[in-house]
Structure formats: C-alpha cells, structure tokens
Amino acid sequence: MATETDIIFPLRSALAVTQKFCMIATPAFWIHLIHDFVSDWSPMHDAAVNGRLLSLRMLISQGYGVNLITADRVSPLHEACLGGHSTCAGVLLKHGAQVDGVTVDWHTPLYNACVSGSQDCVNLLLEHGASPHAVCDLASPIHEAAKRGHLGCMESLVSHGANINENIRHLGTPLYVACENQQIACAKRLLESGANANQGKELDSPLHVAARNSSSDLVHLLIDFGAEPHSKNAEGKRPVDLVPPNSTLAQVFSQKEGPLSLMQICRLRIRKCFGIKQHHRISELLLPEELKRFLLHI
Known part of the structure; x- marks a missing residue:
C-alpha cells in the first residue's frame, strides 16, 4: 500500500519540473x-x-x-x-x-x-x-x-x-423597470422621450408598481404623463387598491379620480404628436417660454 511519502515526493518532483518549464518557456x-x-x-x-x-x-x-x-x-x-x-x-x-x-x-x-x-x-x-x-x-x-x-x-x-417601449416578457418595459427600482430620474427621462406611461409588465402597469412601492413621486409623475389610474392588473386590482386605505398616497389617487382637465388633455396630445426625443423638439418650438415649460412639465 502506497505511503504518504510515496505520493508526495513524485508530486513535488512533477511540480518542480513544471515550474522550471514555465520559467524557460518563451x-x-x-x-x-x-x-x-x-x-x-x-x-x-x-x-x-x-x-x-x-x-x-x-x-x-x-x-x-x-x-x-x-x-x-x-x-x-x-x-x-x-x-x-x-x-x-x-x-x-x-x-x-x-x-x-x-x-x-x-x-x-x-x-x-x-x-x-x-x-x-x-x-x-x-x-x-x-x-x-x-x-x-x-x-x-x-x-x-x-x-x-x-x-x-x-x-x-x-x-x-x-x-424606449421595448417590452420584455419577464422584465416589462424600461419605464416599468425604472419604476420598479424607484429610479425617478430615469423614469422621468423615459416619459419625456415618449415612453408609454401605461405599458408595463403584462397587465401590471408602471403605476401599479409605483403604488406597490408607495412611491408618491413616481405616482404623481406617471399620472401627469397620462398614466391610467383605473387600469386593472391580472388580479383585477387598480393601483389605488395596492396602497393603504388611509394613506397620503390613497388621497392622491382620490384627487386624481375625476376626468383630466382640458389643459392636461391638450398637453398629452401635443407631446404624443412629437414621439421620441420630444423633449428637445418641444424646446425648439416658437412658443412663449411659459407654454413650453408647461408642455415640458417644468
């Protein structure tokens, strides 16, 4: 039966030869x-x-x-x-x-x-x-x-x-991913560039995930850009159903329940006409600065 010495010495010899070869190899x-x-x-x-x-x-x-x-x-x-x-x-x-x-x-x-x-x-x-x-x-x-x-x-x-609206089955849209991870700046830029505020992950909208995460800033942002507060997900729930009943966020949804104002409808329609890169195109319009700021959500 082989002893420890019988095994170790040959291994050491082989290692020495390998090391020597590595040193001389060009x-x-x-x-x-x-x-x-x-x-x-x-x-x-x-x-x-x-x-x-x-x-x-x-x-x-x-x-x-x-x-x-x-x-x-x-x-x-x-x-x-x-x-x-x-x-x-x-x-x-x-x-x-x-x-x-x-x-x-x-x-x-x-x-x-x-x-x-x-x-x-x-x-x-x-x-x-x-x-x-x-x-x-x-x-x-x-x-x-x-x-x-x-x-x-x-x-x-x-x-x-x-x-910007690429919808990947297991991820959703870039806007949905940004909202899911509460990346407000990215979500805002996507919306400014023409991202669809209602496209998310299957029936779960960006507004659903913003409500689920109790992100007031994202909820306000999405609704301002035309997100539908009454849309239902696969479980038949609206975004408001995903927040605590008496919370501040629930009050926000309550205030947004009515129809959009004419000004809001006009803003959304004008922005939709520009498509992607609309943020820069609106800035180039020969309009009063106050009106451009309104269209740009500034």
Whole structure:
C-alpha cells in the first residue's frame, strides 16, 4: 500500500519540473498556446478589467489577440466595459475588437457598460457601431441602465435609436423597470422621450408598481404623463387598491379620480404628436417660454 511519502515526493518532483518549464518557456510559446485553446483567463482580460492601459498595449504589441475569449465567451472588451475603463476599450476597438461580441449569458460589451454605468464606454461602443438593441431578452442594455439609474447611459441609448417601449416578457418595459427600482430620474427621462406611461409588465402597469412601492413621486409623475389610474392588473386590482386605505398616497389617487382637465388633455396630445426625443423638439418650438415649460412639465 502506497505511503504518504510515496505520493508526495513524485508530486513535488512533477511540480518542480513544471515550474522550471514555465520559467524557460518563451512568450511566443504562451501566445501560441493561448491562440490554440480557449482561455479561461488571460493577461489581456486581467489588464482590461483592471484598467491597466500600458500593460494592455504591451500585450497587444507582443501579439496577444484582442478577441481572445474565455470558455464563457468573455472578451477583453467585455471586461474593460464592465470595469468602466473607456480608454482600454478604445485601444481594444482600435485594434479590431468585436464590438457586438456575445457571451454565453448573452451579454454584449454595451450591456456590460450599462451595468457599470460608464457613459464614456457606452458612447464609444455606439460610435463604433454597437447595436443599441438587445440581442436576447435575457440582457437588454436599456433595461439594465434604467434598472440601475444610469441616466447618462440610458440617454445615449435612446439618442442612438434604442426602443424606449421595448417590452420584455419577464422584465416589462424600461419605464416599468425604472419604476420598479424607484429610479425617478430615469423614469422621468423615459416619459419625456415618449415612453408609454401605461405599458408595463403584462397587465401590471408602471403605476401599479409605483403604488406597490408607495412611491408618491413616481405616482404623481406617471399620472401627469397620462398614466391610467383605473387600469386593472391580472388580479383585477387598480393601483389605488395596492396602497393603504388611509394613506397620503390613497388621497392622491382620490384627487386624481375625476376626468383630466382640458389643459392636461391638450398637453398629452401635443407631446404624443412629437414621439421620441420630444423633449428637445418641444424646446425648439416658437412658443412663449411659459407654454413650453408647461408642455415640458417644468
């Protein structure tokens, strides 16, 4: 029967030989090895995720590929964007990194940039032709930006044609996601850009989720932008049914029960005519400033 010594000494010998080989192996050997096999992690990934620009440039000059991927199909560009390192991302793109590479989780570099909240990375990717649309329902850049309150990222996506009313079955619309996570600034910008105030997650409207979270600011905002307070969800409940009966929020709903004023109807109709980017278009109208402020909810 083998003793502990019989097992340990051969292992130590093998380890010593391996260490010696690693020391004498040339960089060219390792580059060749990495190109031959899918890497779990490479020096390129390490430099990118940590924002080590000089190291990244040196590795590229030594022949490391910018599109090297891990077993999960994560590229150095994915890591640079996840770390919010726009300069590293720029170098990778300059040397031919795939701008719309997709991981096994359907994450693109643009999605990762929205996770980190780096508007610089988002703008850089969009300028290099990245699609602002989700490649799969599992990973939508605009939903992720809305969820995390990354207003700048969301604005860049909208300005490049992202669908502000994109309805993903398990998430809902970007507006619904923003309201669900109580990201008021993102919700307001989506509404200003023409998002439908009544489209949420299946029958659950943004107003339902705002009421459920007892968010008075969101309730006021949504109703001002035309949210229907009498809509019912899958359980047959109105938004008001989701708040405590004698709460301040219940009183708000009570005050909003009547029909909209003519001024409110006109404002909603005018805004609807402009569609997306209406916030900027209304500002350009040759109207009195007071009227423009009313149309812009200022």
